[in-house]
Amino acid sequence: WDPLRPIGMSIYSSIPFRLHVPPESIILINILVITTAAYFFISLLKTLAPRVPRSVRVGAVAVPLAIFLGDPTRSALSEAPATAAALLALVLGARLLLDDTPDAAGPRQRLQAPLAGGAAGAALLLRSFYLHPLLPWAAACCGALLWQRGRLALRPVALLLLPLALAISTQLCWTWRYTDKWAFIDPAQKARWTEMHFSSSYIGY
Numbered sequence: 567w568d569p570l571r572p573i574g575m576s577i578y579s580s581i582p583f584r585l586h587v588p589p590e591s592i593i594l595i596n597i598l599v600i601t602t603a604a605y606f607f608i609s610l611l612k613t614l615a616p617r618v619p620r621s622v623r624v625g626a627v628a629v630p631l632a633i634f635l636g637d638p639t640r641s642a643l644s645e646a647p648a649t650a651a652a653l654l655a656l657v658l659g660a661r662l663l664l665d666d667t668p669d670a671a672g673p674r675q676r677l678q679a680p681l682a683g684g685a686a687g688a689a690l691l692l693r694s695f696y697l698h699p700l701l702p703w704a705a706a707c708c709g710a711l712l713w714q715r716g717r718l719a720l721r722p723v724a725l726l727l728l729p730l731a732l733a734i735s736t737q738l739c740w741t742w743r744y745t746d747k748w749a750f751i752d753p754a755q756k757a758r759w760t761e762m763h764f765s766s767s768y769i770g771y
Contacts, residue, residue: 570755573740574691574733575644589642596639596646603650604631606657613664648693651685652700658682659707662722663714679725682707687733694751697734704730 582591604627611623638645659682686704689696708726711719734750741749749756 570751570759571644572691572694572737572751574688574737575648575693578644578647578692579642592642593640596650599647599650600631600635600639603654603657604628606654610657610660613661644693648689648696651689651692652696655682655685655689655700656703658685659703659726662726663707663710676722676725679722680729683726683729684733687730691733691737697750700730 578595579592581595582589585591607627608623611618611626612620615623635646635649638649658678662678662682665678683704686696686700690700704727708719708723711723711726737750738748741747741751745752747753
């Protein structure tokens, strides 16, 4: 239990200790997670712009990730794995919307929808900052699916929302267990760090 970070980050940062490898191995795990998200992003760009050279697609993904996640990747902070999970959710959600298979019960939808919701759930369990951005993303994605396919979208919508709701409810119950308050993270810590981020001259925004 951590009063500031969601339970997912506590579990993620404990992986090296559970595997009995050096703590610095978290850097390699971060690289693996980010590389996986980048691969799916590049494959999405191939679908959207098949005539663009592969080197351009790879550079369009790799360069921004290297600039913005280069430093966090070499630390135990939550930015790298959480951003990779959020990016993976966006990519899988886009693929779900771009899929022209008319049958919403097809194998591709059955796989993409829960993976998108699971990636979104992992992102907010790794970093609470992603809770509010991912909720409207899920609503927009589900609304677009319903607009595209009508009743045929009910199953992928449910498959997308189920893992996301499970992640949120897990963190809510975990926080309630330790604070007796229904909140995503400890309300006292949230107020303290919100004030620091928006007021501090050395860490603020």
